[in-house]
Amino acid sequence: MSSEKMVRAAFGNNNVDTCARVCHSPTGYGLSQTFGTSAGTQDFKSVAKSDVIVVIGANPTDGHPVFASRMKRRLREGAKLVVIDPRRIDLVRSPHVEASYHLQLAPGTNVAVVNAFAHVVVTEGLVDSDFVAERCEGYEQWAEFIARPEHSPEAVEEITGVPASELREAARLYATGGNGAIYYGLGVTEHSQGSTMVMGMANLAMATGNIGRDGVGINPLRGQNNVQGSCDMGSFPHEFPGYRHVSDDTVRGVYETLWGRALEAEPGGLRIPNMFDAAVDGSFKALFVQGEDIAQSDPNTKHVTAALKSLDLLVVQDLFINETAKLAHVLLPGTSFLEKDGTFINAERRINRVRPIMAPRTGKHEWEIVCEIAQAMGYPMTYDHSSEIMDEIAITTPTFSGVSFKMLDEKGSVQWPCNANAPQGTPIMHVDGFVRGKGRFVETDYIPTSERSTRRFPLILTTGRILSQYNVGAQTRRTANVAWHPEDLLELHPHDAEVRGIKDGDEVALASRVGETHLHARIDDRMPVGVVYTTFHHPVTGANVVTTDNSDWATNCPEYKVTAVQVRLKKAAERHESSVASERLPALAQD
Amino acid sequence: MENPPYLRLVNEIAVQFTHRPFEESAEVVAAHVRKFWDPRMRGQLMAHAVAGGEGLHPIAVRAAELLQQQTVR
The missing domain is CATH 3.40.50.740 (Rossmann fold)
Known part of the structure; x- marks a missing residue:
């Protein structure tokens, strides 16, 4: 502050x-537009009451391992799991956990998929009509929009790559399987339609009445x-x-x-x-x-x-x-x-x-x-203590009016809003009504990203994180964790590797319309054909050398998850050049 | 010459609303720009529209007109 x-x-x-800005700004926009406030709806322990867990564009076992342990506990108890992700993440099948459905969509088609989910809910009579009538507004117009044939699973199958029958079954499970909870990460937000997708998920939760109690909700898994x-x-x-x-x-x-x-x-x-x-x-x-x-x-x-x-x-x-x-x-x-x-x-507020x-080593x-x-700069700004x-x-700030260091010292912690209306804080949001009054249905038209694969750049790059490194690695690269992840690797499907003459461990060039970087290949059939993946933990790799200026239309959150690229095996001469260049890099960086 | 950032950004907003009636779309786009954009970027957009609006999506052109008329809050 x-x-x-x-x-x-x-x-x-x-x-x-x-x-x-570069992670969950679309969450802030999307949930504000639909529910009236810019935060997730649940506390973490809510997942223990979930019956159907839908994980979209998130890899909790790598990116959010503490929460993932809670989620896996519930899954081992029998909750059903739907994973919507281009990659076959560990949650899809790991010891004692197996997803009922893995919808392996093409990167950039989230909104088409969530609209198809909603289409099934509306056209198959799975709407929680009492919840919608009592708690929401704009339903009739939205329902007419989403029921149009172009939003059906069959109509979008060619775009999304998701078999219509599987999508229908997954949508029915979410709508009818008890408490349905959506957990999502940057695979939702870091797209040209990140905000649209957040609103699409909010529409889905409202239509099925999966808001305002334990076990349900729209849950952003935040990065820090x-x-x-x-x-x-x-x-x-x-x-x-x-x-x-x-x-x-x-x-x-x-x-x-x-x-x-x-x-x-x-x-x-x-x-x-x-x-x-x-x-x-x-x-x-x-x-x-x-x-x-x-x-x-x-x-x-x-x-x-x-x-x-x-x-x-x-x-x-x-x-x-x-x-x-x-x-x-x-x-x-x-x-x-x-x-x-x-x-x-x-993330649970x-x-x-x-x-x-210890006192700050720097003295301040x-x-x-x-x-x-x-x-x-001429502005008097002083505090005697951080409690001030x-x-x-x-x-x-009305949502924080009941909070003080003294109160936190007594209670341990509290979830906002914490004020006269909620002196003990608010574990679950929107219980009796939405913050904005009525929950608002928003039409979410699917608009393909302008970042398309072409003959020159035929693959789609998506980026993410792994368990042992944290974001840009400023902290974790200085630890023994580098033994587990000493460099960023490029994951690609065996077919994409074979047609390019690439073997596991080869050094490859990764090029987009804005730049080129080099890294070693890891061949893995967890990737779908046509999609490659890397992490961004090491500056020497510089994954963001190839990502573009494309961004979410509403918030400018970068579209990290969709970059058209080409991958080629590096030639011996190039390998020599890059080793010379990387030796020069520290000096250049300090120009 | 590469398009200035505001032109790309407003066009990206405009295409999100092409499924809605034209005037309504323009009002939504204008309101979004009014609420979230930096004043200097709004000014650049309006100046570009006044100068002919080359490269602007038709919805963005109309949104810029609404901003110019200050009919959007």
């Missing part, structure tokens, strides 16, 4: 953004310990804490009064990709990056690097000299979680206290540095 305040009050603009908290605290350009728009005069007035500064009333501000574009065109001059390695994590590395090099001032506050920090003019020290005194808010076990908390920068920041959140 202090960073958001620094930008809006001291910098005097709304150009603040968060790493959720506090990315929910970051979003909650007004880290998007258009929102103050609590997801309230900056153009709301009443809300803005609250902050103007408390912060003693007129705030920018004009809606909007630059999102991270907009900042890159504006840096390249020369109209955006300075950037302050906290704890995010945008040079490695964001798509189209060449463009990002050009943008960062165009800035008059790049300030990085981080634990490590990561790829972004190598380009910085000023490096400010970060603190680890062991030194922090504050809160983390996780749970506000957890984080207590330091990160928020103290933020305050000093604000003051140096929480107090400021509580008096300005």
Whole structure:
């Protein structure tokens, strides 16, 4: 919250953004449009009451192993599982767990699949009519839209690659199998229609009455310990804490009064990709990056690097000299979680206290540095203790009005909303009514991505994570975990390998319309024909050298999951050239 | 010359609403741009539309007109 305040009050603009831009910003948009708030609906233990679990575009055993253990426990007890993913992830079949259906869709066709699910529900009379009549609005128009023949499983089979009969059976299972819960990850959000897909899943949950009680819901599996908290605290350009728009005069007035500064009333501000574009065109001059390695994590590395090099001032506050920090003019020290005194808010909206076990080695908390920068820019911003920041959140944010360090110390943790209406917090959202009043059905037309495979780039690349490394690896590559995953590999189907003369372990070139990188091949029939996969944990591989500027239409979340590529076996001469280039790389990066 | 970012972005929004009536689509697109876009990008879009709107989706052209008229909140 202090960073958001620094930008809006001291910098005097709304150009603040968060790493959720590149992961779950479509969740925020989609759930806000349909349910009225930008967060998942359940607590984690809700899965113990689920009868049918639908996992879409997520790989919980690798990406969210702690929650996955809860989910697997329920699956071992007999809950049914539907996996919707291009790859045959471990959950599809592992000891004591086997999916009833694995819908191996083509990357980029999520919305066609979720519409077909809804088509089955509506046209086969599986709608929870009482729930819809009592709790929702816009149903009739949406039902007419989704019942059209073009949304049927048979009509979309050729596009999605999912057999219509399997999709129908899976949809019937979700609608009639008891408590149906949808869990999803970045395979939903990181698409040109990421927000549309989130709304499509919300439509499906409302139509089947799978909202507002234990065991059901729409559950984003978020990527980091506090990315929910970051979003909650007004880290998007258009929102103050609590997801309230900056153009709301009443809300803005609250902050103007408390912060003693007129705030920018004009809606909007630059999102991270907009900042890159504006840096390249020369109209955006300075950037302050906290704890995010945008040079490695964001798509189209060449463009990002050009943008960062165009800035008059790049300030990085981080634990490590990561790829972004190598380009910085000023490096400010970060603190680890062991030194922090504050809160983390996780994917179940749970506000957890984080207590330091040692004083910051750098001598200052990160928020103290933020305050000093604000003051140096002429804006008085001081706190005596981090608890005062929480107090400021509580008096300005209705969903947090009951929260304080004292309360958290007494209770241990609490899930927002926590206020006079819910003094003990809110484990399950939308129990008696949606936050926006009535749940809103939204028409979700399937629009294919403009990123298409071509003769030149005939394969589709999708990216993801593995268990032993964390995101860009800034933290985990410095540990013994590298023994398990020393490099990013390119997974491809045996057929795609054979026709290219590629053997397991060969070094290959991976090229898209924006760039090319090199890595070793791993031949694996968990991949469907025509789709290749890699992780983005190692900067030397630079998976984002090949990903593009395509993004979700509503939020600009990058379309990491669909990039048209070609793969070829590297020739001996190329291998020599790349080894020379990689030796030069550290020096170039510090130009 | 490569299209400026705002042109690509607004066209990507516009194509999401082609299944709806034209005027309604334009209003939705204009409202989205008004609510979520940076003011300078909105300004670039409106200036581009006034200058002829080359490369803009027809829904985006109409959305820019609505923004220009400030009929969208």
